Amino acid sequence: MRISVRDRIAPQCLAFLQEMLGSIHPRNFSFRLWDGSVWDAERGEPSRFTMVLRNPAALRTMFRSPSELSLGEAYLRNDLDVEGDIGSAFLLADRLVQMRMGFAGRLRCARLLLALPSSGRHRGARPSEGLRGPLHSMERDRQAVTYHYDVSNAFYSLWLDERMVYSCAYFTDPLDDLDSAQEAKLEYICRKLRLRRGERVLDIGCGWGGLVIHAASNYGVEAHGITLSRPQAELANERIRRAGLSGRCRVDVRDYRQIHARESYDKLVSVGMFEHVGESRLRGYFEGAFGMLRPGGVFLNHGIACNPGYPPLPGPAFADYYIFPDGQLLPLGATLRVAEECGFEVRDVESLREHYVLTLQHWGRRLEARREEACRAADERTYRLWRLYMAGAAHKFRTGRNSVYQALLSKPHRGESGLPLTREDWYAGVPSRLK
Numbered sequence: 001m002r003i004s005v006r007d008r009i010a011p012q013c014l015a016f017l018q019e020m021l022g023s024i025h026p027r028n029f030s031f032r033l034w035d036g037s038v039w040d041a042e043r044g045e046p047s048r049f050t051m052v053l054r055n056p057a058a059l060r061t062m063f064r065s066p067s068e069l070s071l072g073e074a075y076l077r078n079d080l081d082v083e084g085d086i087g088s089a090f091l092l093a094d095r096l097v098q099m100r101m102g103f104a105g106r107l108r109c110a111r112l113l114l115a116l117p118s119s120g121r122h123r124g125a126r127p128s129e130g131l132r133g134p135l136h137s138m139e140r141d142r143q144a145v146t147y148h149y150d151v152s153n154a155f156y157s158l159w160l161d162e163r164m165v166y167s168c169a170y171f172t173d174p175l176d177d178l179d180s181a182q183e184a185k186l187e188y189i190c191r192k193l194r195l196r197r198g199e200r201v202l203d204i205g206c207g208w209g210g211l212v213i214h215a216a217s218n219y220g221v222e223a224h225g226i227t228l229s230r231p232q233a234e235l236a237n238e239r240i241r242r243a244g245l246s247g248r249c250r251v252d253v254r255d256y257r258q259i260h261a262r263e264s265y266d267k268l269v270s271v272g273m274f275e276h277v278g279e280s281r282l283r284g285y286f287e288g289a290f291g292m293l294r295p296g297g298v299f300l301n302h303g304i305a306c307n308p309g310y311p312p313l314p315g316p317a318f319a320d321y322y323i324f325p326d327g328q329l330l331p332l333g334a335t336l337r338v339a340e341e342c343g344f345e346v347r348d349v350e351s352l353r354e355h356y357v358l359t360l361q362h363w364g365r366r367l368e369a370r371r372e373e374a375c376r377a378a379d380e381r382t383y384r385l386w387r388l389y390m391a392g393a394a395h396k397f398r399t400g401r402n403s404v405y406q407a408l409l410s411k412p413h414r415g416e417s418g419l420p421l422t423r424e425d426w427y428a429g430v431p432s433r434l435k
Helices: 005-021 056-064 068-076 089-097 103-115 138-149 153-157 178-193 210-219 230-242 279-292 318-322 332-341 353-369 371-377 380-398
Strands: 029-032 049-053 080-084 200-204 222-227 249-253 265-271 293-306 345-351 402-410
Touching: 005 056, 049 056, 049 089, 056 068, 056 080, 056 103, 068 080, 068 089, 068 318, 068 380, 089 380, 138 230, 153 230, 153 371, 178 210, 178 265, 178 293, 178 353, 178 402, 200 210, 210 222, 210 230, 210 249, 222 230, 230 249, 265 279, 279 293, 279 332, 293 332, 318 380, 332 345, 332 402, 353 371, 353 380, 353 402, 371 380, 380 402
Parallel strands: 029 049, 200 222, 200 265, 222 249, 265 293
Antiparallel strands: 049 080, 293 402, 345 402
16 A cells, blocks of 8 residues: 555654653643544543644644744634634743754754755735734724624624624623623623713714713713724614614714814723724823813723733744734833823722633634634634634633733822722612622
């Protein structure tokens, strides 16, 4: 029987995997090669996931110069796949990216990997490479945001909650369902803002309008939302009309830098938009918010932050190129310092890191359960992209590399904050899921 070149390579690759990863304990994962060969999990350990290498080039990618970006692109090309719990695969990915070997080990690795063929496929254009204009200019920000959010409303509706809230939910129990946890988050934000009937509220980066609808219908405020995504705004306004709130609620396609309504709003809120602002625009962002807010008002800024205590991973980050081009995560302290320099008083800061792990796990399971519909609403590549992104993001929140914070900022009036002495009113009389 004639043995193909691929079949001759497979045994060498299995031996290579044993040498490189055999010391991991517990080794609760498996590998399956292109010819069906399997390297099973450690005896006595259930396999949480199987890494599928569809060709020899996948092994070359994983070990020659591994990075978040190279591994992610190999997954997008389907050179490699993950069956089972994709979230657990990121522990292995971290080990690969941070792997350090002595000279002899590097030499053995190089000899095998250089003998393997490359995939022969070009990675294609990265979304970040298609952006034009100065970094964080209004036009370039519009391109970056619409790339991410204009995939299709139908795609997002498959795995978001019924209100299509695309930000960290609020759980009081890990068993809470996603719809309840997102409703709880909206209610919690409104209570932190201490909304009152007749107040004017601006939601910066309002998405599909979940918060402005909740605030207008439950608190009687005049709610104004802005987004850079036209499909988001169209669906949000359609939902507003169906709820009978057109007189008190609207969503516009507008950049936050195009709002010149000095001291026109009693309360401001920004949820999940802050990551797009960028370090170079921080001062303008907080100065603009301070100017729009009436004295005695408050601004709730909800956003993801990096943890400066964790050294950056080697190589470029996958999400920077494929998920949030031009997005930037900053340490919490750096952003609050700028907010204070612009006149705000920091009144409360709360981390919801564990809540985002739960949220992303819900999103990921819901997306995987509706894979065929997701591929029809977008395509297979988009499905794989978002599956990888959500699993990777959950891993970073779980390990503490990233966190998400709600910062309540006040604009005092002659030294008076207008806020009560305690947070008791945030919780008093709240349904049990919010306590």
